[in-house]
Amino acid sequence: MYNSKIIGLGKYVPENVVTNDDLSKLMDTNDEWITERTGIKERRWVKEGSDDTTATMGVKAAKIAIERSGLDKDDIDFIIFATLSPDMYFPGPGVQVQHALDIKTVGALDVRNQCSGFVYALSVADNFIKTGMYKNILVIGSELHSYGLDKTTRGRGVTVIFGDGAGAAVITREEDTSKGILSTHLHSQGEHAEELVLIAPGMGKRWVNDILAENDPNDESYFPHMNGQFVFKNAVVRFSEVIMEGLMQNNMDKDSIDMLIPHQANLRIAQFIQTKFQLSDDQVYNNIMRYGNTTAASIPIALCEAWEEGKIKSGDNVVLAAFGSGFTWGSAIIKW
Numbered sequence: 001m002y003n004s005k006i007i008g009l010g011k012y013v014p015e016n017v018v019t020n021d022d023l024s025k026l027m028d029t030n031d032e033w034i035t036e037r038t039g040i041k042e043r044r045w046v047k048e049g050s051d052d053t054t055a056t057m058g059v060k061a062a063k064i065a066i067e068r069s070g071l072d073k074d075d076i077d078f079i080i081f082a083t084l085s086p087d088m089y090f091p092g093p094g095v096q097v098q099h100a101l102d103i104k105t106v107g108a109l110d111v112r113n114q115c116s117g118f119v120y121a122l123s124v125a126d127n128f129i130k131t132g133m134y135k136n137i138l139v140i141g142s143e144l145h146s147y148g149l150d151k152t153t154r155g156r157g158v159t160v161i162f163g164d165g166a167g168a169a170v171i172t173r174e175e176d177t178s179k180g181i182l183s184t185h186l187h188s189q190g191e192h193a194e195e196l197v198l199i200a201p202g203m204g205k206r207w208v209n210d211i212l213a214e215n216d217p218n219d220e221s222y223f224p225h226m227n228g229q230f231v232f233k234n235a236v237v238r239f240s241e242v243i244m245e246g247l248m249q250n251n252m253d254k255d256s257i258d259m260l261i262p263h264q265a266n267l268r269i270a271q272f273i274q275t276k277f278q279l280s281d282d283q284v285y286n287n288i289m290r291y292g293n294t295t296a297a298s299i300p301i302a303l304c305e306a307w308e309e310g311k312i313k314s315g316d317n318v319v320l321a322a323f324g325s326g327f328t329w330g331s332a333i334i335k336w
């Protein structure tokens, strides 16, 4: 029996900074509304015509993570890619990474699960390593939201929240089972699938083809829809539950947390959790102010930055927690 541990982290965000004031030139919104409701001051949006895609940003983050891991690319024996914004409807970006990195013919798995995609992907990697099936797994979370957002006033409730970027981690076998990823916890509640949803180009409705034929400019199926207040209320409950679940499984309590990396959904959600668990500012890492919500990329980007800034030390108890569309949610408890 083994544990798994993270030995390399990388991130990539596009250069193009879009401030709240920039958005107010596209739609009826303003810095005060966005800052007060979400904490976001700016986000990165891929510039049209740039080479950045969900897959290529993932590759850039992955190269950094592999280099920092000290492994060679050919040591990677499995790839897991979490995203809700793949370059193509199929195949998913896992195989694009395998090709771009020129890593033999290792398996590549695509994970959906939206904002909790990285925690789900990490859990799969952890369990593949724990069973001995693979030794070194590359886990990526990457999103290019901006091409798919409604940049008119109609879409403002959703569009101002999301940003583009990628994060990656190399996970390897750890012989000492008191270290590394101690446990992961995954949940879903599909009855709320349509509270945060992008319907097209799903095959659930025959009319997708009809919409394309009609090219109806008022059709909203290709834009994400979110019942913001309902998502908020569920998020604060589920974040708390799944953090507690992880702590209890490892005989820990809130005082055991050295660093909480919440999915960067909304600063107000993170602050609610911080208050509930009575954590100091040093015990919670937030960067949503600079990047917005990058869904599956948000945790690996934040984890990478926290590590780069020296905020995570050997022996720390690091908690990852996410909640999002599905609803899906999850946590990971890590002894760094």
Ligand code: ACO
Binding pocket: 028, 029, 030, 033, 034, 037, 038, 115, 156, 157, 158, 160, 161, 196, 226, 227, 228, 229, 230, 231, 232, 235, 263, 264, 265, 266, 269, 293, 295, 323, 324, 325
């Ligand atoms: N700028 C200005 N006004 C806006 C904007 C905007 N960008 N968006 C909406 N409004 C207006 C609305 O039209 C509405 O106007 P009205 O009162 O005249 O009808 C008013 O502001 C209030 O709108 P609400 O949607 O009720 O605003 P709310 O206070 O709920 O804030 C928000 C919206 C920020 C989305 C909030 O519900 C929220 O944070 N929800 C959590 C969801 C979340 O974090 N999602 C992230 C993705 S999911 C995840 O990662 C967990």
